[in-house]
Amino acid sequence: MLTCQPLTNHCFALLTALCLLLPIQLAHAEQPLIHHELIVTLYPDRHHIEVRDAIRLPEAWQSQKLSFLLSDKLQISAMEGRTMTDMARVVDPTQQGGFHTYQLAPYLPNEQEKQEKAPIPQLILRYSGKIESTMQQPVSGYRGGATISTGGIGEEGVFLGGGTGWVPYFEGALNHFRLTVIMPQGWRSLSQGKPLSHTQERDRMVDVWEAPHPTEAIYLHAGQWHRYKKQVTTRHGQQPLLLAVLLRQADEPLAQSYLQDTLDYINLYEDLIGPYSYDKFVLAENFWETGYGMPSFTLLGSQVIRLPFIRTSSYPHEILHNWWGNGVFVDYAQGNWSEGLTAYMADYLLQEHNHQGVLYRHTTLSKYAGFVRRENDFPLTHFTSRHDGASQAIGYGKGLMFFHMLRRHLGDKMFIQGLRSFYQQYRFKAASYADLRRTFEQISSMDLRPFFTQWTQRAGAPELELEATSIQPDGRGWRLNFTLLQKQPGAPYQLQVPLQVTLQGESQPQPLVIPMQRLNQTVSRYFSSRPERLDIDPAFDLFRTLHAGEIPPTLSALFGHPHILAVLPSKGPLAEQQALRRLVHAWGLSSVQDDQLTNLPTDQALWILGQHNRFREQALAPLRNQGVEVVHNQITLAGKPYELAKHSVVTVTRQGKQPIAWLSPQADQIDALIRKLPHYGAYGHLLFAGDSSENLLRGKWSQTQYPLSVVFDAQGQASTAQSAPTLAPELSLTAP
């Protein structure tokens, strides 16, 4: 099962377009609030929008010069309440579109207005323009990148978000609003806030929304949907909550199962964190493939919405963003903590409930090892949103491991208390890692500065090694000695290293935690019985760089490698040879033909391409102990034979540290493989149907080396363990 959905992204990508333009330095104190009274008419057939926005600015701003941004696709036809002094074009560095910046003179009341104490006038803007949809299906790059779109207006649907610049944007302020949307018959709109009405007026539909809570960006989505709804009361809710599912094609069973899931997840997160902040939650089917989480609604693409695993991964993730990201906002200038925390409490936690927590953490660490090098690493405080495998492995992966270690450091009860307090204190305000630290310090009375500093402000990870393990009789019992080393460059990390010791005659190992402050630490412990086995961090509770032997080879090692060589076949069907050239070109790989090499190079990650590649055997031989074999054009994978002529096959192995993949494709499916394979980074072998490129099999190799585990024989001789450790069952995080 996929543990991370490559198709998903979050609203933050849209905000980032603006963040890049003008880095927002959000004050932690109260942010100024702006009220918008918006009347919007949408003309989807002409990609056109007309807006009247009556803006109530903070009183303190009235005597100041002001500036705001608006999309350069929109033209202002009238302005009341202020005088424009200048206008300039700003180029968006993300090239998603341009903006105009408008300068306004201060408001200076004349004598009569002063004497009459006339109310300060609103700033009223009328503007209109054509915003065409620039939607594209996310295009996968070799390193897992995806394009983002800032939205548009068209007959397939309307999406206007923060990055579109469709509402005047005043830096550093939050917004609340009332929004009237006028649309063609049969259309419906969706925004954050409460739906006040949905009526037909002559041949047009009119929706009214009210959003009383502060929000960073104002969203307007519209389409022709089938609507399914349910009024519910959550376990902690005072008010009835409206749940709705909006689908482009009628599908009652799908809608009903989502409505039930929505209620279950909102109950789960209310139990863990605190009350849900909004009056409704809507799942809307988007008109391109997304996984966006907005305040009180989510937009999932038509394919995503129907993938069964989404309901236990992306869907709770988007719902949880109503607490983290859209409940407590992110102070982006100091690092986006919300993705790590949301991934930890949604994607990860549901796996932990299924007793798959260890596997999830191992996969998370494997991705970090696969994608992140010294050159592309950065601290968590520099993460804003993901744009490739490395930024995802840091912002989501290291982020979630940070919260896992914090939870272990504090204990479950204090961890939950801290999160509740953080939510209560910072709801509808921007917060940073420093705010998280202060909250957890208040709850725990601990000094958490060293912990937060090393994990959020430092790039990289500790690399642990185990040395000089021995046991010897000691009085009536035994003494276990070993040395733990930190091999990463730079200062030592302050670690609480979890380990376990299995004693003779005992079925369950004894768990221990060893504090480690130095690069080199010798440990000596007395036990009443003879130790038979020692395992350092056996459940992957520490964020650390895994040893090559701890990571069964996966495709991510190839997709993240800085030096990659593709070896093309000189033999085999012409169509296959041409298809493989296309793949090499599409992925931008260096290549060489197999007949030009005597030996394979050893300093690059290798793609051995083609069923008849002369180096095929070298890519497959190391997998024999995993049951892989090619005999008479049949490959045996996971115990079953498959005909190579009817399937596309990928296997990954490793020689020392060098990852080597073999791909035997069906030539006419090459475009699908080019697109799909970068999304299967977590796997060691893949099998696709030859005629449809449907994935038939995906799997991971079993781990065969345990460099941080040692076994002792009856004579006390130590050797590296060859089998997996026995792990105590984990208790899942639940509300205390």
Ligand SMILES: [Zn+2]
């Ligand atoms: Zn997210």
